Amino acid sequence: MDFQDKVVLVTGSSRGIGAAIAKAFAGEGAAVAVNYLTNAEAAEAVTAECRKLGGEASVFQADVTDNDAITGLVDGVLETFGKIDVLVNNAFRPYVFDPENRRMFWELDWSDYQTQIDGALISTHGLCKAVLPAMKRRAQGSIINIASDLVARPTIPYHDYTTAKAALTGFSRNLAVELGPFGIRVNCVAPGIVYPTDATRGTKEDVKDMLIANTPMRRIAAPKDVTGPVLFLASDWSRFMTGQTLYVDGGLVME
Amino acid sequence: MTERAGYLPGLADGDVEWRPLEFGRADETVKIEVPVLTDAQMKALVERVRVAGRRHLKSMPVARIVDIVDRAIARLLDRDDPYRKKAEALLPVITGYDAEMVRLGLTGYLKTFRKPGLNRFLAEDFTNPGILDGFQPMAKGGVARAFGPDVLAHIWAGNVPGLPLWSLISGLLVKAGNIGKVPSAEPLFAGWFARLVAEIEPDIAECFAIVWWKGGDGLRETALLREADVVLAYGGNESLGAIRGRVPVTTRYLPHGHKISFGMISRTTLDARKAVAAAHQAAYDVVRYDQQGCYSPHVFFVERGGKISPRDFCRYVAHELANFEKKYPRRALTIAEAGDVAAWRHQEEAKALAGNDSEVIGGPDGAWSVAYVEGQEDFSPSGLNRTIKIVAVDRLDDVAPRIAPYKAFLQTVGIAAPPEELYRLADRLGQVGVTRISALGQMTAPEAGWHHDGRFNLLDLVTLTEIEHTAEAAADGLAPYVD
Numbered sequence: 001m002d003f004q005d006k007v008v009l010v011t012g013s014s015r016g017i018g019a020a021i022a023k024a025f026a027g028e029g030a031a032v033a034v035n036y037l038t039n040a041e042a043a044e045a046v047t048a049e050c051r052k053l054g055g056e057a058s059v060f061q062a063d064v065t066d067n068d069a070i071t072g073l074v075d076g077v078l079e080t081f082g083k084i085d086v087l088v089n090n091a092f093r094p095y096v097f098d099p100e101n102r103r104m105f106w107e108l109d110w111s112d113y114q115t116q117i118d119g120a121l122i123s124t125h126g127l128c129k130a131v132l133p134a135m136k137r138r139a140q141g142s143i144i145n146i147a148s149d150l151v152a153r154p155t156i157p158y159h160d161y162t163t164a165k166a167a168l169t170g171f172s173r174n175l176a177v178e179l180g181p182f183g184i185r186v187n188c189v190a191p192g193i194v195y196p197t198d199a200t201r202g203t204k205e206d207v208k209d210m211l212i213a214n215t216p217m218r219r220i221a222a223p224k225d226v227t228g229p230v231l232f233l234a235s236d237w238s239r240f241m242t243g244q245t246l247y248v249d250g251g252l253v254m255e
Numbered sequence: 256m257t258e259r260a261g262y263l264p265g266l267a268d269g270d271v272e273w274r275p276l277e278f279g280r281a282d283e284t285v286k287i288e289v290p291v292l293t294d295a296q297m298k299a300l301v302e303r304v305r306v307a308g309r310r311h312l313k314s315m316p317v318a319r320i321v322d323i324v325d326r327a328i329a330r331l332l333d334r335d336d337p338y339r340k341k342a343e344a345l346l347p348v349i350t351g352y353d354a355e356m357v358r359l360g361l362t363g364y365l366k367t368f369r370k371p372g373l374n375r376f377l378a379e380d381f382t383n384p385g386i387l388d389g390f391q392p393m394a395k396g397g398v399a400r401a402f403g404p405d406v407l408a409h410i411w412a413g414n415v416p417g418l419p420l421w422s423l424i425s426g427l428l429v430k431a432g433n434i435g436k437v438p439s440a441e442p443l444f445a446g447w448f449a450r451l452v453a454e455i456e457p458d459i460a461e462c463f464a465i466v467w468w469k470g471g472d473g474l475r476e477t478a479l480l481r482e483a484d485v486v487l488a489y490g491g492n493e494s495l496g497a498i499r500g501r502v503p504v505t506t507r508y509l510p511h512g513h514k515i516s517f518g519m520i521s522r523t524t525l526d527a528r529k530a531v532a533a534a535h536q537a538a539y540d541v542v543r544y545d546q547q548g549c550y551s552p553h554v555f556f557v558e559r560g561g562k563i564s565p566r567d568f569c570r571y572v573a574h575e576l577a578n579f580e581k582k583y584p585r586r587a588l589t590i591a592e593a594g595d596v597a598a599w600r601h602q603e604e605a606k607a608l609a610g611n612d613s614e615v616i617g618g619p620d621g622a623w624s625v626a627y628v629e630g631q632e633d634f635s636p637s638g639l640n641r642t643i644k645i646v647a648v649d650r651l652d653d654v655a656p657r658i659a660p661y662k663a664f665l666q667t668v669g670i671a672a673p674p675e676e677l678y679r680l681a682d683r684l685g686q687v688g689v690t691r692i693s694a695l696g697q698m699t700a701p702e703a704g705w706h707h708d709g710r711f712n713l714l715d716l717v718t719l720t721e722i723e724h725t726a727e728a729a730a731d732g733l734a735p736y737v738d
Contacts, residue, residue, distance in 0.1 A: 120395075139574050183577055
């Protein structure tokens with residue numbers, strides 16, 4: 001897969017899945033914009049690794065839930081690299097995945113839902129809108145939103161988180177219809193639990209065992225497992241796919 | 256494989272000199288042999304066609320001719336017919352056009368010449384087509400009969416498959432003896448049609464011939480032109496001018512020069528639902544035969560004020576062209592054609608770099624390009640071969656005055672607008688020289704009976720012989736039954 005001369009913006013790519021995605025693109029020759037919120041050191045480290053892997057890379061600090069910051073981010077990337085071919089909306093609001101101590105439905109207020117919905121959608125909405133003029137101008141582009149397999153199979157009902165990801169999936173499908181005529185594609189990658197990341201570091205072994213027992217591939221995803229489908233959806237190999245969700249969970253969900 | 260072009264009644268293959276023309280694309284090559292006639296052979300051929308035309312065609316009822324042409328067209332529409340198979344196999348190689356585009360284009364075009372279409376051709380030009388068979392009463396009094404020329408010469412040009420049929424069939428309908436000269440770019444189709452008609456109706460097999468000479472060969476051209484009663488010629492103004500110089504003063508000369516066509520998209524089309532469909536149709540008009548037709552668009556004027564901006568419409572068109580490139584890839588270009596495309600694109604990109612809110616979107620390898628411009632823009636031809644300009648305008652009503660200086664070159668306008676606006680625009684466009692208005696997406700498919708360049712397909716070919724009322728009255732006085 002050749003991403004030479006392609007420019008990829010990955011939000012929230014200083015760590016976890018985002019960092020793995022950034023490095024994977026760089027490994028295929030892409031110029032990667034590494035966005036982060038607070039951890040400048042981690043972002044710099046990812047950037048350095050990207051360069052070592054053969055891609056160009058630059059860091060861009062921005063709070064992607066803030067519209068002005070989004071505008072600054074996209075302008076900055078365009079100024080540095082001249083265009084944006086691929087946008088990966090990976091950033092999400094911190095969430096603790098703890099099956100034993102998760103909050104039950106009756107413990108949740110609407111504001112908890114709202115927080116997650118805002119976290120998943122405000123940044124994605126803002127970024128999609130911000131990169132659109134540059135993508136339209138070239139009648140091409142690929143947007144990839146990171147959703148979750150919990151939408152299709154809420155193995156553990158993280159109500160607020162999963163509802164927000166479901167909204168993100170619906171958002172993506174509508175956008176795919178709107179942008180198809182411009183040659184711009186919108187797809188989702190929906191991982192299952194990915195271990196280890198900062199969000200899942202505390203996941204207990206018996207939970208993992210329970211998931212593994214139900215997963216045909218008999219293991220849990222690592223961040224690297226998510227990168228392949230993201231690169232595929234960003235590439236010309238998937239040029240006739242839009243509005244799709246690729247599940248990356250070893251076969252736990254089958255659709 | 257080798258295929259012989261032309262149709263030469265009375266001449267044995269062995270008596271004719273054949274010149275090979277090589278065509279090829281990808282890994283296919285085709286050798287076409289075209290006939291090179293001597294001066295004497297050309298003269299004899301014209302004479303044979305003249306005599307046979309007088310003897311067999313002139314006395315044939317026009318309804319019978321319609322029937323014969325209809326049967327020939329039915330064969331060409333039948334995908335199992337050997338001629339049709341040959342056309343589908345060879346025309347893509349010769350012209351370079353995508354095979355699917357040729358197949359669909361042929362079917363759409365040939366349908367125009369089925370019996371109902373042919374009757375429409377006749378009805379368009381003659382209130383009573385019986386005037387081609389005998390004297391018919393005239394509104395002013397008296398009677399008249401229309402006679403086609405003894406020899407109608409056609410000088411065809413270009414490579415759009417099947418195009419010579421338009422004038423050749425017109426010639427047959429007015430019972431003319433026809434001699435057609437095919438262009439080197441597509442020398443086959445007219446000859447196939449002639450052979451097919453001859454097979455179907457051997458009686459009229461010598462009433463037409465299809466010949467070839469190298470473009471610009473004045474000597475051979477003159478041999479035909481001086482014998483013809485009417486000369487129909489297609490091509491650029493330069494070659495049409497050269498032909499004009501060789502046509503005797505007393506011969507009727509009907510030149511069809513290069514034309515420029517364009518499209519207009521009203522703001523009422525540009526809503527969230529209809530704009531994408533309109534972009535698809537616009538792109539289709541661009542893609543069909545890679546803008547080689549006189550009816551192919553060079554510019555789309557797009558009105559501001561709709562929900563979808565002209566700029567976004569331009570991007571829709573870009574994506575549609577990218578789609579069509581996958582469905583019907585553009586043919587391989589000659590070096591000169593590729594140069595024209597590159598020069599056009601370079602010129603538009605320079606404009607975009609200079610600001611003015613212009614932009615250029617292009618496919619990989621320059622397979623298609625869309626230029627977007629705002630404000631006042633000179634109406635100029637595109638670089639052809641899927642290069643199109645989208646011009647944003649405040650009001651479509653302002654377009655007609657801008658194109659008025661190009662009156663001599665205007666032909667078709669594809670319009671997407673509501674009825675009242677359609678008529679208002681048509682009125683203005685007609686005044687500045689536009690002769691055909693079609694729906695968007697239909698620019699390259701004129702309907703049966705279309706008045707090519709605003710002229711009469713059949714009426715322009717004939718002469719009327721009138722028996723005035725006085726002659727009738729005087730004759731009455733000499734009748735044996737006079738009281």
